[in-house]
Amino acid sequence: MAVCKFDVIQPASVEAAIKTLAEFGPKAQVIAGGTDLLRDIRLGLKQPELVVSLDKVEQLRGIQANDGGIDIGPLTTMAELAVDDCVRQTIPALADAAAWMGSPQVRNRATFGGNLCNARPCADSAPPAIVCNAILSLTGPRGIRKVAAGEFMTAPGKTVKLADEILTNIRFPKLPPFTGSAFKTVTNRKAVEITITSASARITLESKDGRIADARVCLGSVAPTPIRARACEKSLIGQSPDESTFKSAAQAASGDCKPIDDLRSSAIYRSWMVEVLVERALTTALARTKRGAA
Numbered sequence: 001m002a003v004c005k006f007d008v009i010q011p012a013s014v015e016a017a018i019k020t021l022a023e024f025g026p027k028a029q030v031i032a033g034g035t036d037l038l039r040d041i042r043l044g045l046k047q048p049e050l051v052v053s054l055d056k057v058e059q060l061r062g063i064q065a066n067d068g069g070i071d072i073g074p075l076t077t078m079a080e081l082a083v084d085d086c087v088r089q090t091i092p093a094l095a096d097a098a099a100w101m102g103s104p105q106v107r108n109r110a111t112f113g114g115n116l117c118n119a120r121p122c123a124d125s126a127p128p129a130i131v132c133n134a135i136l137s138l139t140g141p142r143g144i145r146k147v148a149a150g151e152f153m154t155a156p157g158k159t160v161k162l163a164d165e166i167l168t169n170i171r172f173p174k175l176p177p178f179t180g181s182a183f184k185t186v187t188n189r190k191a192v193e194i195t196i197t198s199a200s201a202r203i204t205l206e207s208k209d210g211r212i213a214d215a216r217v218c219l220g221s222v223a224p225t226p227i228r229a230r231a232c233e234k235s236l237i238g239q240s241p242d243e244s245t246f247k248s249a250a251q252a253a254s255g256d257c258k259p260i261d262d263l264r265s266s267a268i269y270r271s272w273m274v275e276v277l278v279e280r281a282l283t284t285a286l287a288r289t290k291r292g293a294a
């Protein structure tokens with residue numbers, strides 16, 4: 001298939017990029033690392049006339065601790081997230097997911113913003129963003145609006161972001177003490193493979209050795225978008241964080257998902273893996289609560 005011809009521009013500011021998007025409408029496509037977009041263009045799935053590169057928009061890069069939370073620029077790469085001390089200490093689930101993704105080459109190009117905006121059910125950074133209550137800033141001609149990570153993706157490849165909006169910030173609010181988080185995944189091969197099923201968990205204890213005060217569990221690749229495992233979360237609240245609690249919660253999680261058969265896995269295998277991964281994610285998240293923060 002012949003690849004469509006397109007022009008590329010590199011605006012130096014968010015304002016200039018938005019102005020171009022507003023002018024060209026759906027004929028323009030934003031590019032960050034290009035690991036998804038260039039593939040989609042090669043396969044003829046997307047045929048932009050103009051590609052708007054964010055590469056020169058410096059304000060969209062970087063990881064900053066602010067008011068106990070963390071602000072992450074959407075151009076931050078998976079390689080940067082995986083090794084950042086602040087991310088590893090306060091939102092380790094995200095560092096887990098970023099360290100796991102693709103290959104070193106992919107992680108050096110692939111951005112956090114691109115992974116969220118591409119909106120695949122298997123996007124590995126989405127479950128950690130959802131369990132850690134991330135808030136996304138979408139900037140467009142009408143100003144900035146904020147959307148919870150859990151409400152951002154609406155269907156495979158679809159989000160609430162409009163064509164003339166850019167994802168400009170991902171904020172992780174401060175989490176309570178005695179919080180821990182983790183991300184686990186299963187794939188057909190050890191690397192450069194799309195996730196069959198993933199699970200991210202965050203738990204907050206009442207005190208160092210106390211009961212579970214709050215819990216979030218999100219599953220990837222078992223529904224059209226990453227989904228919260230609500231029955232699983234409910235079963236955890238007020239319980240003692242031990243093996244039997246985690247086993248029952250993991251069973252509840254497999255009832256929360258709606259997997260499909262596809263070429264990577266059968267639906268039934270995905271359901272079994274949800275149980276395994278949720279139990280592992282909860283166990284790792286618990287171990288991390290002992291640090292006193294996330």
Ligand SMILES: Cc1cc2nc3c(=O)[nH]c(=O)nc-3n(C[C@H](O)[C@H](O)[C@H](O)COP(=O)(O)OP(=O)(O)OC[C@H]3O[C@@H](n4cnc5c(N)ncnc54)[C@H](O)[C@@H]3O)c2cc1C
Nearest residue numbers: 030032033034035036037102110111114115117123124167
């Ligand atoms: C070999 C290989 C292995 C991979 N392995 C994995 C894996 O293990 N796990 C996984 O989750 N993914 C994987 N991916 C997919 C991909 O690398 C990620 O989804 C990546 O994070 C996308 O980021 P990007 O910067 O390359 O996005 P791009 O390709 O630049 O953009 C993706 C989409 O997001 C839009 N976009 C990007 N940034 C913004 C923004 N700031 N505002 C508005 N719209 C924006 C673009 O318009 C485009 O529609 C893999 C890809 C390859 C090629």
